Amino acid sequence: MAEITSLFVTRLYRAQLSELGKPVDAAELEASCLSIAEDDEAGQDWCEKNGYPGYTSYASLTDLGWRSPIFADLIKVLDKHVAAFAKDLEFDLDGKKLKLEDIWINILPEGGTHSSHIHPHSVISGTTYVAMPTGTSALKLEDPRLPMMMAAPTRKKDARRKLRPFVYVAPEVGDVLMWESWLRHEVPMNMAEDERISVSFNYRWG
Template identity: 80%
Template sequence: MSQIKSLFATRLYHASLNEFGSIDPDELEASCFSIAEDDEAGQEWCETEGYPGYTSYASLTDLPWRFPIFGDIQKALDKHVAAFAKDLEFDLADRALVLEDIWINILPPGGTHSSHIHPHSVISGTTYVAMPEGAAALKLEDPRLPMMMAAPTRIKDCREELRSFVYVKPEVGDVLLWESWLRHEVPMNMAEEDERISVSFNYKWE
C-alpha cells in the first residue's frame, strides 16, 4: 500500500499578541506615530535609502527601554517566541532566545517592502498595529523555490502546503513568527489613504 507524507515542514506561528499580555492597540498606534514624528534620524535614513514611509530600524535600537509600551510588548513576545521554539522542538541547551532588535514600520499607500530574510537571527516576526482596508498581506516564499527549475506550476487551488507563495492577512493585534531564514515580503499597500503599521523584531540564540 502506497504512502505519501509531508517532510521538512516550514512552521508559521499565528496568535493574538495579548494572549500573553495586555497591550492597548490605540495607545500603541499613537506611540508609533509619535516616535516617527520625533525620530529625525530615522526620517533622514528613510529618505536617503528610498524607504517608503517610516521605519525605526536604523535609528532607534532601544525601544523597550525608551517607551514602556514596548517593554510590555517585549515581555509578551518573549512568551510567544518560547511557545514557538517549543513547537519547533529546538534544543536550546542552557542558552535562550532573546530579543535582538525591534522596530516600527509605517507603510503608506503604495508602499512596499521587497523580498528579504533576516540573517544572523533565529526567529523573526511582526505584530500588527494598523491594517486598513486594502493593506497588504504578508507574502511568504517556499524556501525550496530556487531548486525547482524544471518543476511545473501547481494547479490554482492546490493545498496551501504545496504553494510556492502563501499570503497571510493578519488582523490588528496579531503576531506572526517564523524562522529567520524564511524569505518574505510586504506587497504594495493598496489602502486608499491610511498607513499600514507594524512592529517587527528578531530573536537570537545566546
C-alpha cells in the same frame, strides 16, 4: 497502499498577543509608533536616503523598550510567544533562552512596499500588527526551495496551501506572526489609503 508524507516542514506561528501575558493597548501602541516616527529625524533621513517608503526605525533606534513603556510591555509578551514557538520547533537551546536582538517600527503609506528579504544571523523573526486598514497588504511568504525548482511545473491555482510556492497571510490588529528567520518574505504594495503600521522583531540564540 502508497504512503505520502510531508518532510522538512516550515512552521508559521500566529496568535493574538493577548493569548499570552498582559494585553497590549493597540491604540496606545499606535500612538507611540506615530510619535516616535515624528521625532526620529535620523530614521526619517535614513528612509529618504535609501528610498524606503514611509518610515522604519530599523536603522536608527535600538532602545524602543526604554523609550516607551508600551514597548517594554510588548517585549515581555513577545518573549512568551517566542518561547512557545521555540518549544513547538523542538529547538535544543542547550539551557539558553532566545533573546531579543532587534525591534523596530514600520509605517507603510499607500503605494509603499517592502521587498522580499530574509533576516540573517537571527533564529526567529516576526511582526505584530498595530494598524491594518481595509485593503492593506497581506504578508507574502515564499517557499524556501523555490530557487531549486527550475525544472518543475507550476502548481495548480487551487493547490493545497502547503504545496503553493507563495502563501499570503492577512493578519489582524493584535496578531503576532513568527517564522524562522531564513524564510523569505515581503509586504506587497499597500493599496489602502491609510497607513499600515506594524512592529517587527528578531530573536537570536546564545
